[in-house]
Amino acid sequence: MFSTVAVDGEVRRWEDLRLHDFAQGFFFGAGFFTTFRIDAGAPRFLARHLARLRASVAAFPSAVRAPTPEQLSATTVRDTLHRCLRTDAALGAGFTGVGKLSVSDGHVLLTLRPASPEAERHRLGGRALDAVEPGAYRRGEPTLNHKGLSYFRQYTLMERLPLLGNEAGEVCELPTANLFFLLDGALVTPPLNAPCLPGIIREVLLEAGQVDGLAVVERPVPLARLGDAAACFFTNAAVLATGVPRLLGRELPRSLSLAEQARALVEAVARREA
Amino acid sequence: MFSTVAVDGEVRRWEDLRLHDFAQGFFFGAGFFTTFRIDAGAPRFLARHLARLRASVAAFPSAVRAPTPEQLSATTVRDTLHRCLRTDAALGAGFTGVGKLSVSDGHVLLTLRPASPEAERHRLGGRALDAVEPGAYRRGEPTLNHKGLSYFRQYTLMERLPLLGNEAGEVCELPTANLFFLLDGALVTPPLNAPCLPGIIREVLLEAGQVDGLAVVERPVPLARLGDAAACFFTNAAVLATGVPRLLGRELPRSLSLAEQARALVEAVARREA
Known part of the structure; x- marks a missing residue:
């Protein structure tokens, strides 16, 4: 996994994230994720992945605190992804690999990894x-x-x-x-x-x-x-x-x-x- | 939950813990926990709770990184608990409530909360x-x-x-x-x-x-x-x-x-x- 991540649209370092902000996800597995392919900087089927993620969050309203709708919109996630890619020389705008969105405690965490050999x-x-x-x-x-x-x-x-x-x-x-x-x-x-x-x-x-x-x-x-x-x-x-x-x-x-x-x-x- | 916690026997502030140190627990629910009663500073059935926790960790050796055996011993956990109670005036040596041990990524996290009314x-x-x-x-x-x-x-x-x-x-x-x-x-x-x-x-x-x-x-x-x-x-x-x-x-x-x-x-x- 790359050290450049994003939380609620803000580019961060993985090492700086606090367990505190993802507590119910950690203690009770109360959250959802999705994993998507990125080809030369382009996230594949992002709108579909986000629709499924939103549907899962909506299905358990009392168990998982929802992020703002904006944070689960394709425009926001695409923009966040591109800022991550540009920020980190190890990634770059033409990055090919796998993105992951994890949702818990009202937050959206974007992480990136190379394709598995x-x-x-x-x-x-x-x-x-x-x-x-x-x-x-x-x-x-x-x-x-x-x-x-x-x-x-x-x-x-x-x-x-x-x-x-x-x-x-x-x-x-x-x-x-x-x-x-x-x-x-x-x-x-x-x-x-x-x-x-x-x-x-x-x-x-x-x-x-x-x-x-x-x-x-x-x-x-x-x-x-x-x-x-x-x-x-x-x-x-x-x-x-x-x-x-x-x-x-x-x-x-x-x-x-x-x-x-x-x-x-x-x-x-x-x-x-x- | 109280802000005073412990990781691997070290007294810490909950707000200071990094998601990074509990990553597989968060991303995959790869870990175990146990919850025990504390009466006037005395953890109830601690040896039994730790035996079950060790058995769960031992049952999934490739999926959950085990802490050192010492960190799951009753002597260590009891000592850690007492240091937490003495450190925080809101707890105190005579604390009555609920302790929780969470194990993932090779770490043991001790957290404390009041009894549920x-x-x-x-x-x-x-x-x-x-x-x-x-x-x-x-x-x-x-x-x-x-x-x-x-x-x-x-x-x-x-x-x-x-x-x-x-x-x-x-x-x-x-x-x-x-x-x-x-x-x-x-x-x-x-x-x-x-x-x-x-x-x-x-x-x-x-x-x-x-x-x-x-x-x-x-x-x-x-x-x-x-x-x-x-x-x-x-x-x-x-x-x-x-x-x-x-x-x-x-x-x-x-x-x-x-x-x-x-x-x-x-x-x-x-x-x-x-």
Whole structure:
């Protein structure tokens, strides 16, 4: 993480921030965050990330103190980001990497980090998925529709990256990504009440309605059906789409090219929305 | 919360602590805490609270950076607490209230607050419980056996205080307390895999084996059986035991005296262990 950060639009040094100002976020995990890609200084899908963040804050009005609306507006955050990039020679106006907005105690904290070399490697070569946690979630569990600072369940699983299932034997998501499967001739992703996070890239693909001529649909995905999947990829805001060349021991050679096409589609939408 | 706190045994001002030193606790809820009663300067069940905290840290070695063993020893924490109390005239060596130990990023943070007037009022007059969240937890969910900084699920429910159930229709706990029911002539509390927190007062009562001649046992409690409960109380480290004079609309007049006897028993054990 870079030392240049911003709190409520003011450029600060990370080392100077006080725990006092983020107390409920620390003591109770009472807050939300979102992570977004920055390409050559341009934040990707910022308006969508902020809409989700605002919706999460609005869903828990008594538990999380909201920042001012202005601090969660795209204009303000974009301006703040650009001031951070210009302030720090290690960043620069053409910075490419990952931004993170954390909201708690009425404050908005912007932090920046380089793209993860491991994630970028997987972006090219794919990432095999060989573990499952069936029953990790339960259907309709509401806090899992929000990217909260109470992130420990997902955090402990980030290395191993198991497919998380619910009590009905259905797939939900990966600890930090949404899942798409080529099943019965369509690209299927679990519904939000599986539960899973309403990921921004997931939303963009659902809105697009197709990838490579395949319809993109929300539908419950039984773990028992994964043996029938002809391809698989996962999406998140930092890497966009990553192919799964091996799913639970089975080779899926089509996954990499499908992920590449999904990524190209998402990048085109990102350019339109920039 | 009082401004006098301690980090790793050093007395500090709350306002001076840096977010930087508790980053993984804040960003990912990667840490644990425990809350304990302090009577006239004496921390209650401190050795037990520290044993649970150490067990939680040991259970997630790659996700939470552990403090040095010395910083989680009863001798060190007791000494730190007494230095805090002597430092601050608003506290004083005879302070009565609540202590909290939060562990993240290799650090131990001690904070202090007065007893909650509302909780003390309920200690005397009881607290009715009239709401249920069936299926809030699932059986065996491991993170719920640890008091984690990822506390948002419980935090959002603290005001309403519903009974939390699992997918099998069994009672688990309250958002911040363990439950005991007088059922079939015994005092029954849900087992840890319900799941519920291994509360310190719960442990003390189970070890004692009886309250008022009633056997204390761990056993699944179906929500459907609550209509047969003849009394109910809940336990936590701050108030010890609180009677439930009305459970889901049904008056339970015996609850208050039973809670009082449980509290007297716990206080006697606390004095022996001091």
